[in-house]
Amino acid sequence: MPKIHITDLVLRDGHQSLIATRMRTEDMLPICGKLDSVGFWSLEAWGGATFDACVRFLKEDPWERLRILRKALPNTRIQMLLRGQNLLGYRHYSDDVVRAFVKLSANNGVDVFRVFDAMNDLRNMQVSIQAVRQSGKHAEGAICYTTSPVHDIPHFVELSKGLAEMGCYSIAIKDMAGLLTPYSAFDLVKAIREATGLPVHTHSHSTSGLSNMVHLKAVEAGASIIDTCIGAFAEGASHPTTQSFVAALQGTEYETGLSLPLLEEISAYFKEVRKKYWQFESDFTGVDTRVLINQVPGGMISNLANQLKEQDALDKIDAVLEEIPRVREDLGYPPLVTPTSQIVGTQAVLNVMVGSRYKSITQEVKLYLQGRYGATPGKVNEEVRKMAIGDLDIMSCRPADLMPPELDRLHGEIDTLAKSEEDVLTYAMFPDLGRVFLQERAAGSLQPEPLLPVEARNGTGAAHFAADEFNITLHGETYHIKLAASGRPSETRRPYFVTVDGVSEEVLLEALNEIEVSPSGSGTSGKPSVKPVLSGQKPRPSHKGHVTAAMPGTIVEVLVKAGQKVNAGDPVLVIEAMKMENEVQAPASGTVVGIFTTKGDAVTPDMALIEIEPE
Numbered sequence: 230m231p232k233i234h235i236t237d238l239v240l241r242d243g244h245q246s247l248i249a250t251r252m253r254t255e256d257m258l259p260i261c262g263k264l265d266s267v268g269f270w271s272l273e274a275w276g277g278a279t280f281d282a283c284v285r286f287l288k289e290d291p292w293e294r295l296r297i298l299r300k301a302l303p304n305t306r307i308q309m310l311l312r313g314q315n316l317l318g319y320r321h322y323s324d325d326v327v328r329a330f331v332k333l334s335a336n337n338g339v340d341v342f343r344v345f346d347a348m349n350d351l352r353n354m355q356v357s358i359q360a361v362r363q364s365g366k367h368a369e370g371a372i373c374y375t376t377s378p379v380h381d382i383p384h385f386v387e388l389s390k391g392l393a394e395m396g397c398y399s400i401a402i403k404d405m406a407g408l409l410t411p412y413s414a415f416d417l418v419k420a421i422r423e424a425t426g427l428p429v430h431t432h433s434h435s436t437s438g439l440s441n442m443v444h445l446k447a448v449e450a451g452a453s454i455i456d457t458c459i460g461a462f463a464e465g466a467s468h469p470t471t472q473s474f475v476a477a478l479q480g481t482e483y484e485t486g487l488s489l490p491l492l493e494e495i496s497a498y499f500k501e502v503r504k505k506y507w508q509f510e511s512d513f514t515g516v517d518t519r520v521l522i523n524q525v526p527g528g529m530i531s532n533l534a535n536q537l538k539e540q541d542a543l544d545k546i547d548a549v550l551e552e553i554p555r556v557r558e559d560l561g562y563p564p565l566v567t568p569t570s571q572i573v574g575t576q577a578v579l580n581v582m583v584g585s586r587y588k589s590i591t592q593e594v595k596l597y598l599q600g601r602y603g604a605t606p607g608k609v610n611e612e613v614r615k616m617a618i619g620d621l622d623i624m625s626c627r628p629a630d631l632m633p634p635e636l637d638r639l640h641g642e643i644d645t646l647a648k649s650e651e652d653v654l655t656y657a658m659f660p661d662l663g664r665v666f667l668q669e670r671a672a673g674s675l676q677p678e679p680l681l682p683v684e685a686r687n688g689t690g691a692a693h694f695a696a697d698e699f700n701i702t703l704h705g706e707t708y709h710i711k712l713a714a715s716g717r718p719s720e721t722r723r724p725y726f727v728t729v730d731g732v733s734e735e736v737l738l739e740a741l742n743e744i745e746v747s748p749s750g751s752g753t754s755g756k757p758s759v760k761p762v763l764s765g766q767k768p769r770p771s772h773k774g775h776v777t778a779a780m781p782g783t784i785v786e787v788l789v790k791a792g793q794k795v796n797a798g799d800p801v802l803v804i805e806a807m808k809m810e811n812e813v814q815a816p817a818s819g820t821v822v823g824i825f826t827t828k829g830d831a832v833t834p835d836m837a838l839i840e841i842e843p844e
Contacts, residue, residue: 232483234269235456238462240272241273241279243459243463243468248509252502257274261302267305267492271305272306273456275310276311276343278567279294280317281658285662286678296337299338306367308341309342311344312347313353314327315353319568321628322632324629327629328360330654333650339366342361344397355395358395368397370389372385372403373564373566374405375406385420385421386424398427399429401430402414402417402432404433404434406520406525407438409433410443415447415449415450430452434468435465435516436526437516437518448483455469457471458471461497461499464516471492472493475487537549537578542780556580560573561605561606561609562606563597572597572809575809576591587616589811590617594617600624767836769836770836774819776816779811781833782804782806783804787802793820797816801813801839802839804832818844819843819844825837
């Protein structure tokens with residue numbers, strides 16, 4: 230019998246960390262037969278960001294993915310990552326929703342539930358763990374490892390003892406950012422084993438370059454299960470290579486018993502699959518020792534880079550990575566793992582892009598500072614709390630204790646589209662996304678985001694894409710043009726910075742087939758009247774009364790109506806950016822005289838979304 234068991238992460242955390250969670254089920258199925266014959270302790274294949282990505286980008290039913298994988302992997306445990314009371318979403322859910330979700334996940338194929346809470350607040354894990362045990366499945370309690378003035382080995386040991394008392398069958402050390410060092414891992418594993426007597430399962434991202442040593446020392450200290458990933462999706466922001474660990478432990482007392490040739494066949498398959506998703510590869514998924522300071526987890530870094538890239542702000546990623554530790558300290562040193570990584574990360578992005586710290590504060594940060602995510606590990610910055618929530622009361626109980634049952638309400642909201650209990654829970658996790666997904670499914674119009682052809686990566690498919698470096702021949706003269714950057718557009722023109730035969734130039738592009746939108750005329754009093762706007766067109770901000778978004782995003786809700794009186798600081802819009810909702814406040818007191826946006830609009834900081842006539 231092997232002395233060390235392996236959980237492989239290629240079907241979940243591997244592609245989440247390296248290609249922004251974009252692997253499709255169709256690319257998993259052909260290799261499942263070989264994965265199933267390896268003899269892994271488990272395959273992590275569900276949970277985390279996979280549920281979100283299925284609905285948001287891939288237009289796949291995540292429950293159907295689980296059922297398909299269960300059928301394709303009859304001999305292997307399927308493991309999922311569950312965020313305690315947050316389940317797979319970004320808020321707390323009522324206890325009846327948590328119990329229903331765990332039950333259906335078990336019924337559809339999950340064998341091992343790794344349950345964690347981003348705050349390491351055990352109160353937020355107890356209902357999930359109870360539900361897993363009631364389903365007859367393996368409950369694995371996870372502690373989120375981090376470093377700070379308030380986190381040390383005795384602290385983590387106490388958390389582990391609490392998980393053992395709840396009835397967990399194993400303890401996972403979830404080192405989501407690669408912060409564990411080898412000797413700290415040895416001491417921590419040894420201490421947890423002695424305190425609980427339970428099997429210890431270690432999980433450590435390779436971002437800092439330490440994870441291979443961490444796992445080895447953990448094994449020597451008594452860990453019995455380690456997380457690794459098939460080589461094609463290993464290392465960097467992902468995890469240590471499965472083949473390497475199997476080879477390292479061969480012939481030792483820690484023998485895994487797994488076949489290297491079979492693992493290499495599987496890795497060769499995924500090497501080809503990864504090429505298909507080249508457009509989601511990031512420059513920020515290799516070894517980066519800055520993580521020891523900024524603590525951004527592997528599963529977040531590729532998504533953060535992609536999101537900044539979509540906002541044309543990738544050049545600001547270094548400033549964001551420097552800001553994240555400052556925001557984390559202000560919020561009382563939460564471990565950076567979903568959803569706290571998004572809460573801290575999005576606020577850091579706002580602080581950088583707005584150019585003033587906490588001038589704009591996300592709704593999630595406000596809820597966090599009210600205690601609605603649980604108890605903070607350390608002391609929060611009271612000045613920031615005051616800016617965010619004023620004199621509102623701070624919750625001290627388990628947040629879900631104040632939540633009434635939700636399932637009946639959810640059924641009432643979505644039963645016309647839902648065909649199953651699973652559909653209702655998809656809607657519960659992501660209401661807007663879930664509703665759109667179910668509507669599109671009903672209409673037969675589900676379409677995954679397009680994948681660019683592999684040929685385009687090397688330029689051979691350039692006929693289908695805009696070039697950024699080219700030659701132009703004009704009147705017999707050939708000029709070498711290279712696009713360096715684009716600037717912020719005016720009403721009609723956008724500046725582009727190019728080099729012409731090595732000489733820097735600025736050119737202005739004027740799109741002649743676009744419509745310039747100007748404010749309509751004045752009312753009888755000489756003051757601006759309520760202004761219409763052409764569909765899809767928004768005026769440029771030009772005065773203090775124009776409301777703009779701090780960063781690109783999607784309008785979730787318009788909170789005001791034309792003619793309404795507002796005070797400076799009143800919320801007028803809710804915008805979703807980087808999966809977090811952010812209230813947009815009125816910049817001045819006055820009357821709303823123009824609304825240029827509606828729910829679902831994609832917007833940027835260059836657009837005036839609402840106009841207020843200042844008092």
